[in-house]
Every structure is written in structure tokens, then in C-alpha cells.
Amino acid sequence: MKILGFGVRGQLLAVLVATFQCGAWPVAAEPDAPAAGPSEVQKPDALKPDDPKSDSFTVKDEAAKLEAATSAPAPAQTPAVQGEASKPEGSADAAKSEPAKDTALPEAAKDATPKAAEAPVPQAPAATASATTLASDPVIEAVRRKLSDKTVTGKLNDDDAAAVAAFYGSRPAPLWVKDGSFTSAAKSAIDELKKADDWGLEAKAFNVSDLASAPSTDAQADAEFKLALAVLKYARFARGGRVEPLSLSNILDMKPPLKDPKTVLTEISVASEPDSYLRGLHPKHPEFEKLRQALLKARGRDEPEEKIDEALKIKLPETGSVKPGSEHADIALLRKRLKVEAPSGSNENLYDDKLQAAVKSFQEAHELKASGLLNEKTRKALNREGEPKKVDAKGRAELIIVNMERWRWLPEELGNFYVMNNIPEFTSRVMKGGAEALKQKIIVGQPTWPTPVLTASMEFVIFHPEWGVPDGIKVKELLPRL
DSSP: OEEEEOOSOOOOTTTOHHHHHHSOOOBOOOTTSOOOOOOOOOOOOOOOTTSTTSTTOOHHHHHHHHHHHHHSOOOSSOBOOOSGGGSOTTOHHHHHTOOOTTOBOOHHHHHHHHHHHHSOOOOOHHHHHHHHHHOOOHHHHHHHHHHTOHHHHTTSOHHHHHHHHHHHHSOSSOSSEETTEEOHHHHHHHHHHTTGGGGTSOGGGSOOOOOOSSOOHHHHHHHHHHHHHHHHHHHHHHTTTTSOHHHHOTTEEOOOOOOOHHHHHHHHHHOSOHHHHHHTTSOOOHHHHHHHHHHHHHHHSOOOOOOOOGGGGOOOOSSOOBOTTOBOTHHHHHHHHHTOOOOTTSOTTBOOHHHHHHHHHHHHHTTOOOOOOBOHHHHHHHHHTTSOOOOOHHHHHHHHHHHHHHHHTSOSOOOSEEEEEETTTTEEEEEETTEEEEEEEOOOOOSSSOOOEEOEEOOOOOSSOOOOOOHHHIIIIIHHHO
């Protein structure tokens, strides 16, 4: 079972950390659905010249080794010569009875070994095939040269650089470029990267090269390299890796469920629809999708000014004070402003109990002293409420994006049974099977002593627990008041 917490409020990620402290929400991952993070991958060195994958691996070298092995006297236990090159030409029996790798040859084969040395050395078909397999595309070789350049890889995310090096280190042909043009898979991925803004990301963050007509090998390698990195960056951002939560505040004890970049490259390379694969990296929580739809709506059109109630347009003189029970000319205006009619046949200028109750309610709603007195502060607040208000579409969109980002930090799967604590709402919800099983009010921290935001596995529940005041609360909160 998981216990989770979430703040509905938020501000720009890079701007106000204080809001995150005020709007925190504990969250937890079930044992069966741990938050997944990228595995530690060591950044490989550039291929060495003596590496079998390098250009110095030749059939001539293999033939020389084979000749030395076959011309030497056979020891008591002669290691088997690997590959088809160890069979005498024209020997069908030798092909059928080829010994397994790293095993001793049978006695008959030992006797035949010196004779095999007298015959011309065969052309080692196995070595020839291996060399052919390792012969890389010029674009791949150019990509590998980029990966060996510290000035290029030094600017990259370490995990992404290691994943790209491993991916192209064993790949014989490009994934995204073919015959000087982007493949259909590449075009599908690029189209989705351009729609990143619809998911609360920024399309300009994913740099992809254009391919002009008849591009050079280096230009194709640059396009291949940058698209692979853009895909990995998108995958990281989609899973909440755009910013480290703890870098914003130490109360944000969250670990975004990042996907291993090696896995991303492997999966997208075989995906029939790369665009669909990229979309599938985003959170699948219903709340995240609702926020995304709200973002699209906020960006879709300019919001008109809100219509103002005619009663709100009534202005009161901003000076003077009127006590309940007295008569004053401003009371008639106050009745129209608050929509409180005078009793039939009574004096409209009389400040009666019913109007006083309405004034107190207004004062409480606007964080004023609920005295019932029509004073200057109350008059100004009444007049200010009727001023035109234009919807801040940009501010609303930014607020939605911040909340989408915080949903990315949650476990990929919340499970069938979990608890969600919404700190700004002072509410806890127990969810089971997608439905709300229990809802109750909770006590939370304050801006100066905020409740931490976390995800954890719930092991047990204590009803009516014993609780003593912790020393920290005694010293930091109670003592100053005393």
C-alpha cells in the first residue's frame, strides 16, 4: 500500500521554492511498484586500435594466427581450432565432428593435425564473415568519432552519453538516417518532439539537425547523433528529470521514476510507432491528463475579461464609518451592493441586523476584522471587488505546468490501494480500485514549518496512537510562545 501526498498549488519551478514548501504532499510507492531510476552506467572509452571492432581487425591477422597454431607440434591436449577454418578442405567428416569450443580434439584429429599443416592454409571463411559483419557504415564511424571527442561528450548528460556510446558501439548501421535522408521512424519521432509544448515541456529544448539535399557523411552523423540525444532528453524530461526536486527544496523528498536511457534506445529502435512510444513515456495518471487538457485549453485562446455583476459595479464613498443600528445615506447603496433588501415598509437607510450579518460575512471572506462596522477598509474592499479582472492565461498555463511536473515525480504506478494527502487542501483520501474509499481532514504544517513531500510504502496503521510533543516542537515552537 502506498501513502502519497500532493500539493495542488505551485509556482514556476525555477522561481519560487517557497510555494513548494507550502504546497507539499507525501507520497508512497508500493513494494510491487518501486520507482525506477536509471542504472549506473560507466562511460566507455573510445574503441582501441586492437579492438576487434576497429578497422585493424583483418583476415590476414586471423590467417597468420591459424597458420601458427596448425604448424606447431600438437600437445597432449590440443585446443580445438574455432570456426570453419580448422577443417581440412573437402573433409565432410571433419565438418560433422567439429569439436565444441574450448574442448580437446579427439585422438584421430590429433594425428591428422601435422598433415593439415602441410596443406596450403585455407582462407578462414569464419574470420572473413566476422570482418564483414564488423564493417560499419561510414555514418556510424563518424558518430563514434564524435563520441570519442571529449569536447562533445563533456557537455552531455553522463547517462545519455554512456547509453549512446554503447548503442552505436555495437550497431552496424544508423537508426535515424538512410541514404542521406531521415527514415520514416526519424520523421515520426521528430514530429512528436515538436509537440512537446502540448505536454508541458518545451519543444525548443530538443535540438535536431536538418538534413539538406546530398548531405555529407559528417552532416548525416550529426543528425543521427543529435536525434538520439534529443530522444533521450525527451524521455528524461517526460519522467520528471527536468529538475531535481531536492535542488528546489529539502522538503521535496521525491525521486522521479526515470527510465534507463539504454532501455529507451533499445525500445524505440524496434518500436513501430516512435511517436506513440514517446507519448507513452509521460505519466498515465488520470489527474495528469486532466491537467494536460487544462493546459491545452489555457493556451488555445485568449481568455476574455470576466463579466462583472451589476451589483459589484456600485461604488461606495471610501470615507466615513457607520455603526450597526444607525441611519446613513450610504446604507441604501450598501444594500444594493450586497443584495440585501430592506424589509417591506422599513427605512432603507437603517443599518439593521440582517445587513450587519452580510457585512461580517464579507469581512471574513476578505480577511478583514469581522466587526460589522462599515469603515474605510471595508468600503475600499467592496469597491475593489467590482474592478475589471482580466484572466492571466500565461500565469494560469505556468501554474498548470508546475503541477504537471510534480505529477511526473510520482511512482509510475500508484497501485490499486493508496493514500493521497493533499496538503494545501488539508485533506487525505484513501483510494481503492480507482474510487475514493475514504476522505477526511488532516493537520498539516505551516510555511515556516512545512510538511515534507514524499513517497513511501505504508507498512501499518495505528489507530488512536500515543503522542508526546517532540523536543524540536517544544524548543522551536512552544518555547518562543511561552
